[in-house]
Amino acid sequence: MTNQQPILKADDLSKRYEDGVLAVDHLNLNIYPGEVYCLLGANGAGKTTTINLFLNFIPPTTGTCYVNGIDVTKDPLEAKKYVSFVSENVMLYGNFTARQNLDFFAKLGGKTNLAKSDYYQVMRRVSLQEKAFEQRVKNFSKGMRQKLGISIAVIKDAPGILLDEPTSGLDPKAAEEFLEILEELKKEGKAILMSTHDIFRAKEIGDRVGIMKEGRLVMERTREELQYEDLVKIYIDYMKSEPLKI
Amino acid sequence: MMRTLFIKEVRDALSSRRFWVILALCLILIPLGVEVSLKDYQTRLQNYREAVRIYREETKQVQDVLYKEGAKAFAPPAQLSFLSLGLELVLPNVAETPAGRADPPVVMRLGNNESRDNLYEFFTGPLDLVFVVAVVMSLLAVILTYGAISGEKELGTLGQVLSNSVPRAKIILAKATANGLVLVIPFLLSLILSLTLVELQGGLPSAAGAWTSIGLGALVSVLLVGVFFNLGLFVSSLTKQAVPALVTLLLVWVFLYGVYPRLAAAAAQILHPVKSDALVALEKSQIKHDIEKARDAELETVAQTMPRDFKSEAFKAGQKKQQEIHDRYQAKLEAGWKAIDRDVEARRSTRDALTADIARLSPVSSFVRPMAELARSGWLESGQFRREVRQYEEVLNREIFDKQRIIRMPRGGMISNEADPKAPAPVFAYVPTPEDDVVRDILPDVALLILFNLVFFAGAFVTFLRYDPR
Numbered sequence: 001m002t003n004q005q006p007i008l009k010a011d012d013l014s015k016r017y018e019d020g021v022l023a024v025d026h027l028n029l030n031i032y033p034g035e036v037y038c039l040l041g042a043n044g045a046g047k048t049t050t051i052n053l054f055l056n057f058i059p060p061t062t063g064t065c066y067v068n069g070i071d072v073t074k075d076p077l078e079a080k081k082y083v084s085f086v087s088e089n090v091m092l093y094g095n096f097t098a099r100q101n102l103d104f105f106a107k108l109g110g111k112t113n114l115a116k117s118d119y120y121q122v123m124r125r126v127s128l129q130e131k132a133f134e135q136r137v138k139n140f141s142k143g144m145r146q147k148l149g150i151s152i153a154v155i156k157d158a159p160g161i162l163l164d165e166p167t168s169g170l171d172p173k174a175a176e177e178f179l180e181i182l183e184e185l186k187k188e189g190k191a192i193l194m195s196t197h198d199i200f201r202a203k204e205i206g207d208r209v210g211i212m213k214e215g216r217l218v219m220e221r222t223r224e225e226l227q228y229e230d231l232v233k234i235y236i237d238y239m240k241s242e243p244l245k246i
Numbered sequence: 247m248m249r250t251l252f253i254k255e256v257r258d259a260l261s262s263r264r265f266w267v268i269l270a271l272c273l274i275l276i277p278l279g280v281e282v283s284l285k286d287y288q289t290r291l292q293n294y295r296e297a298v299r300i301y302r303e304e305t306k307q308v309q310d311v312l313y314k315e316g317a318k319a320f321a322p323p324a325q326l327s328f329l330s331l332g333l334e335l336v337l338p339n340v341a342e343t344p345a346g347r348a349d350p351p352v353v354m355r356l357g358n359n360e361s362r363d364n365l366y367e368f369f370t371g372p373l374d375l376v377f378v379v380a381v382v383m384s385l386l387a388v389i390l391t392y393g394a395i396s397g398e399k400e401l402g403t404l405g406q407v408l409s410n411s412v413p414r415a416k417i418i419l420a421k422a423t424a425n426g427l428v429l430v431i432p433f434l435l436s437l438i439l440s441l442t443l444v445e446l447q448g449g450l451p452s453a454a455g456a457w458t459s460i461g462l463g464a465l466v467s468v469l470l471v472g473v474f475f476n477l478g479l480f481v482s483s484l485t486k487q488a489v490p491a492l493v494t495l496l497l498v499w500v501f502l503y504g505v506y507p508r509l510a511a512a513a514a515q516i517l518h519p520v521k522s523d524a525l526v527a528l529e530k531s532q533i534k535h536d537i538e539k540a541r542d543a544e545l546e547t548v549a550q551t552m553p554r555d556f557k558s559e560a561f562k563a564g565q566k567k568q569q570e571i572h573d574r575y576q577a578k579l580e581a582g583w584k585a586i587d588r589d590v591e592a593r594r595s596t597r598d599a600l601t602a603d604i605a606r607l608s609p610v611s612s613f614v615r616p617m618a619e620l621a622r623s624g625w626l627e628s629g630q631f632r633r634e635v636r637q638y639e640e641v642l643n644r645e646i647f648d649k650q651r652i653i654r655m656p657r658g659g660m661i662s663n664e665a666d667p668k669a670p671a672p673v674f675a676y677v678p679t680p681e682d683d684v685v686r687d688i689l690p691d692v693a694l695l696i697l698f699n700l701v702f703f704a705g706a707f708v709t710f711l712r713y714d715p716r
Contacts, residue, residue: 048716052716055405055408055409057405057408057714057715057716058714058716077411077412077413078411080409080410080411080412081411083409084409085405085406085409087402087405087406089402090402090406091401091402091403091406092403092406093254093258093403095258095261095262096257096258096261100257104250104254105406105407105410107247107250108247108250108251108407108410108411108412109410109411110411149406152406156410162409
């Protein structure tokens with residue numbers, strides 16, 4: 001894995017907000033093709049800020065984010081061609097149908113020649129009910145919206161995927177289905193960065209798991225390492241302890 | 247990319263209730279307003295024609311002017327008052343000399359013969375295009391745009407869009423063009439429908455100038471709607487939530503529409519006060535009284551030296567001297583009155599210009615004024631009527647009233663008028679303000695409206711480029 005170029009890379013990344021809060025503190029991160037990296041941490045630990053920095057929603061104070069080798073700050077439009085994003089609450093255009101939303105975001109993602117059947121195929125793949133394809137999104141449940149959100153990421157077919165607490169608030173079945181889709185995307189070679197509070201699912205899906213505290217990455221374990229360690233205990237211990245630099 | 251964003255904005259707008267409300271309001275209010283205004287104009291036109299007919303029938307000769315009706319001048323109602331009723335109901339549209347014998351120089355009294363049976367119309371204002379655009383369309387522009395950016399941010403869709411390789415400039419341009427068209431097309435369609443309906447009833451003017459005015463009126467209307475539209479985009483890009491954006495916009499709207507123009511008028515009157523017409527009339531009367539008193543004293547002195555024999559040379563010399571005294575005081579009186587008129591006109595003109603300049607900082611004022619001028623129901627037309635009346639006054643004085651002769655004798659005197667009583671009475675023919683003058687007059691306001699549009703859009707554009715979509 002390490003002889004490949006990382007799709008998502010944070011190089012000594014820091015972000016201090018105007019109010020003085022240091023949200024991300026010298027973060028170094030490399031996520032490779034076919035890898036799921038789960039970022040754990042309490043609220044305010046810096047997980048979402050990290051994702052926002054990758055999306056160039058906010059500029060870093062120091063350091064650099066790279067997507068597919070492209071500096072996100074220097075060339076954000078080029079960088080965003082290689083990354084998809086699914087937020088905690090996927091919010092789409094309520095007056096549009098699922099297909100119309102998918103069509104719009106597919107075109108924004110550069111997929112301009114898709115047929116209705118292509119959209120249907122993607123929505124079937126993420127297990128969205130057929131009857132919802134031509135329904136207005138405003139009446140969708142959160143699970144349905146998350147599925148549609150991941151279908152937007154699927155149809156864009158970018159090598160990097162950023163997921164900001166995507167299973168938060170989903171019922172167990174919907175969360176399980178969501179993770180199955182992630183597993184498929186991983187097998188397709190996508191580099192996935194997922195922030196989450198769900199320790200169990202992080203352990204289940206993550207090839208690597210990192211714990212953030214006060215902007216710092218205080219712990220990182222591989223799937224293999226976690227076979228012999230209790231992630232819950234590690235997490236609780238790190239939450240209690242002073243920040244450590246690894 | 248731009249096409250995708252544009253189509254999405256149009257589709258989003260068309261699938262919302264707001265668009266259909268806009269369309270319904272335009273299709274109802276604009277034709278209704280035009281129709282009501284047209285009926286009102288036709289009634290006032292009929293009244294004007296009737297008044298002119300009756301006056302001309304009764305005032306055919308100079309003697310009718312001198313001894314019966316006096317002279318009158320009427321301004322026709324503004325044919326394009328469906329654009330803006332403007333100042334039609336308050337500014338002078340009729341001028342008259344005192345009925346019966348009047349001492350020269352005669353000054354025509356200005357008045358307004360428009361009346362409203364239903365006083366509620368004064369209370370609420372007319373349903374002309376100015377009302378529909380300044381109130382309804384500007385509010386709709388605000389309602390259409392307050393959530394354009396902050397609403398999408400609040401909803402989360404903006405983040406989803408910006409996570410793609412989409413230039414922000416294209417997003418804001420697509421929002422501006424698509425939503426702008428969604429707002430302007432129903433407006434223009436409704437206006438065209440209204441004009442077609444009016445044309446079918448034969449109510450539209452045939453003069454090319456009138457069509458220029460209608461076209462410019464539509465342009466100025468679109469510019470005002472654009473100002474509030476771009477202001478909405480700007481405020482939306484400055485806020486993070488839709489409701490604060492809406493509240494801010496409504497407060498700004500109230501200030502620009504209702505508060506600031508009133509403050510401007512009050513400020514101008516305080517900075518540059520102008521005497522009222524009634525006070526000016528009193529001052530003139532005082533001058534006349536003083537001059538006549540002095541004149542009469544001199545005439546009396548001469549009269550005391552005159553013999554009773556009308557045929558004597560001494561009487562004729564006295565009579566000549568009296569005429570000279572009379573003419574001298576007449577000239578003095580005319581000069582005094584003209585000085586007052588000049589002063590008042592100059593002060594009024596300065597005050598009006600000051601009011602307009604202060605008020606122009608509100609785009610609503612920059613819209614209302616040119617609309618009134620284009621409809622020929624504003625200050626320009628009022629000034630034109632005043633000037634025409636002054637010219638008519640000069641004709642009346644030169645041809646009739648200045649020919650009055652006064653002979654003062656020790657115990658009384660006599661007044662005669664040397665004008666031919668059977669001669670046709672001078673007729674007042676009103677010439678409206680030339681089209682070029684109107685266009686020249688409204689150019690600063692049009693330029694300001696364009697500037698407001700550019701400034702607010704530039705503000706929205708620049709702010710959006712740095713907008714935090716989280």
